[in-house]
Amino acid sequence: MRRALLFLLFLVVIAPASHAQSDRLTLERYLEWEDVNDPQISPDGRRIVFTRRWVDQQKDRWQSALWIMNADGSQQRFLVEGRSPRWSPDGTRIAFIANDAEGRPQIFVKWVDLPEPPTQLTHLTEAPGSITWSPDGRMIAFTMNVPVEVRWNVDLPKPPEGATWTKPPRLVRRLHYRADRRGFMEEAYTHLFVIPAEGGTPRQLTEGTWHVGPRFDGLPAGATLSWTPDGRTIVFDGFKASADSVDRNYRNAHLYAVDVATRQLRQLTREPGRWTQPAVSPDGRWVAFTGYAETRQTYHAADLWLMPLDGSAAPRNLTRALDRDVSNLHWAPDGSGVYFTIDDRGTRNVYFASVRGEVRQVTRGVHMLTLSSISRNGVAVGVRTSYHEPDDVVRFALNRPDQIERLTAVNDDVLQDVKLGEVEEIWYASRDGTRIQGWIVKPPDFDPAQKYPLILHIHGGPHAMYNVGFNYSFQNFAANGYVVLYTNPRGSTGYGTEFGAAISQAYPGVDHEDLMAGVDAVLARGYIDPDRLFVTGCSGGGVLSSWAIGQTDRFAAAAVRCPVTDWISMAGTTDVPLFTFNWFDRPFWEDPSEWLARSPLMLAGKVKTPTLLMTGELDLRTPMSQTEEYYVALKMRGVPVVLLRFNEEYHGTGSRPSNFMRTQAYIMDWFEKKGRIPGVTVEAEE
Known part of the structure; x- marks a missing residue:
């Protein structure tokens, strides 16, 4: 009888959130969701090619293809299967890159005005990347891994005829031998190649035991390639050093220039630091790039720099006063300066810096606006999103940046009859007075006289930024009756170096205080039920959600996703070992005290909060063992805890469409079941 009464009580409490309405953003609608990215405008400004993605419900994955349209958005149509489109200089x-008949990525070329199918240029055994046309359109530069054959031959008895012996062990010699979403990697180094645009044999321009392209803790990443106007030289970013130094390189990178004919290489930057994203000026005199000098800080904003391509003068910092991360560099067609984007307090807009160092803001708006490409006549294209508008391709003239025109509407059909939750920006004081920015998503038909459950959603990184862009997850929570709070505590990007570096060698720390102050600020508004506070987050958000429930029992339940719970074991099992070691002043074998003090696992004895743990089976960033250690500790203490091991997932639990929907559904079901009811004790899971 008591169990039946408890069940009825739970039904009463969760009823408003559990009955889906036809005008709400349900999980079913996610199956019809689409996405656009990487728009590229033709040099003459007449046409735009872009990547369009959709959910393949049969294969449970995102599929993509290239679409093309006129510059005014008319005649949108499928062009070809593929990704990473780049226009030839003559338009x-x-x-682009697409898979061949064997499923291997190759470089293809499509003549836009001819009906014939695209031409396959390459027949590579390794995937190409960073494809970039030469100024005369005769060659295409690209990067590709060059494997190193590593063998350790030992003498064994000859197997009997017909015997099946186990394969030899995997030989590992490097610190970085695995990467999330790629798995275990054979020893290889990324290098620069060129191939004739009409097809032929690729020619390797760089070689050795080092990487073209900047790497963060050894993780594979795309290189930035920029040709000089005469087509004789390619400027690129990377890190050329001995094999041991490359393997131990955390985040440093330099700029290099290679002569295409002679393969002669010269280094452009000298001071140690992270120097990336080179862009050669239209007249060939200058190279713009981003970066910062070498530092122990776990975060530093990347500035915009300018230096003569011939190395005759030291680099100049053009954006020192901005103190924001600069990215997406594009030279003005007349060579007068560089257009770029910065993330600032949850928004992204376009800025311009002249070669003389004058900086001005170009676009304005409460949105996230990328800058993908610029035509010769000064028309820019990118992708824009805001609170209630998902990603769509937009264009604007650089001389009329206040007139941003939306060209696609790929989700208007999904959202046409949907009531979305209001999003409110808030600023509040943390416990030491520091001002923190956040946002509240309210349920549709929100009534301030009612009491709502609150989900505190914590971002990962931890050096990342929540923003004003459309968020399906948050709107789906709101559609089910939850108020969602998401904030940018100290450690977040978009607020300058000092704010972002406040958690350097001190994580978790003041970021937790900032988050709890945010919960207090929303509680003070009077429409939150203090007995139904919930917390969740993945990666860095998993760190802070598991840390929070070891510090306080204010939350009725937690959904801790892909966390780090034990920094010592994390260092030896993650694909980012140097990132992990950089959070501490001394290695754990010299002094484990800080490593232990900042591990949520060490607070397991204080946890009372019912906890749902969720991690991908294939996760190499915050490996499953981190979750398993925490699960066993809570289980031994009798804390209500459940572990969900997500199939076919690396880091995160939502790359597969079905797993995204499962993540949402499991979290809400757990919160509904574990929400506190006065006078009722929640029993531990069997």
Whole structure:
């Protein structure tokens, strides 16, 4: 009888959140969701090619293809299967990457005005990347891994005829031998190649035991390639050093220039630091780039720099006063300066810096606006999103940046009859007075006289930024009756170096205080039920959600996703070992005290909060063992805890469409079941 009464009580409490309405953003609608990215405008400004993605419900994955349209958004149509489109300088062809008949990525070229199928240029055994046309359209540069054959031959008895012996062990010699979403990696180094645009044999321009392209803790990443106007030289970013130094490189990178004919290489930057994203000026005199000098800080904003391509003068910092991360560099067609974007307090807009160092803001708006490409006549294209508008392709003239025109509407059909939750920006004081920015998503038909459950959603990184862009997850929570709070505590990007570096060698720390102050600020508004506070987050958000429930029992339940719970074991099992070691002043074998003090696992004895743990089976960033250690500790203490091991997932639990929907559904079901009811004790899971 008591169990039946408890069940009825739970039904009463969760009823408002559990009955889906036809005008709400349900999980079913996610199956119809689409996405656009990487728009590229033709040099003459007449046409735009972009990548369009959709959910393949049969294969449970995102599929993508290239679409093309006129510059005014008319005649949108499928072009070809593929990704990473790039226009030839004369605008007649598009180079892109697609899989060949064997499923291997290759470089293709499509003549836009001809009906014939695209031409396959390469027949590579390794995937190409960073494809970039030469100024005359005769060559295409690209990067590709060059494997190193590593063998350890030992003498064994000859197997009997017909015997099946186990394969030899995997030989590992490097610190970085695995990467999330790629798995275990054979020893290889990324290098620069060129191939004739009409097809032929790729020619390797760089070689050795080092990488073209900057790497963060050894993780594979795309290189930035920039040709000089005469087509004789390619400027790129990377890190050339001995094999041991490359393997131990945490985040440093330099700029290099290679002569295409002679393969002669010269280093442009000298001071140690992270120097990336080179862009050569239209007249070939200058190279713009981003970066910062070498530092122990776990975060530093990347500035915009300018230096003569011939190395005759030291680099100049053009954006020192901005103190924001600069990215997406594009030279003005007349060479007068560089357009770029910065993330600032949850928004992204376009800025311009002249070669003389004058900086001005170009676009304005409460949105996230990328800058993908600029035509010769000064028309820019990118992708824009805001609170209630998902990603769509937009264009604007650089001389009329206040007139941003939306060209696609790929989700208007999904959202046409949907009531979305209001999003409110808030600023509040943390416990030491520091001002923190956040946002509240309210349920549709929100009534301030009612009491709502609150979900505190914590971002990962931890050096990342929540923003004003459309968020399906948050709107789906709101559609089910939850108020969602998401904030940018100290450690977040978009607020300058000092704010972002406040958690350097001190994580978790003041960021937790900032988050709890945010919960207090929303509680003070009077429409939150203090007995139904919930917390969740993945990666860095998993760190802080598991840390929070070891510090306080204010939350009725937690959903801790892909966390770090034990920094010592994390260092030896993650694909980012140097990132992990950089959070501490001394290695754990010299002094484990800080490593232990900042591990949520060490607070397991204080946890009372019912906890749902969720991690991908294939996760190499915050490996499953981190979750398993925490699960066993809570289980031994009798804390209500459940572990969900997500199939076919690396880091995170939502790359597969079905797993995204499962993540949402499991979290809400757990919160509904574990929400406190006065006078009722929640029993531990069997």
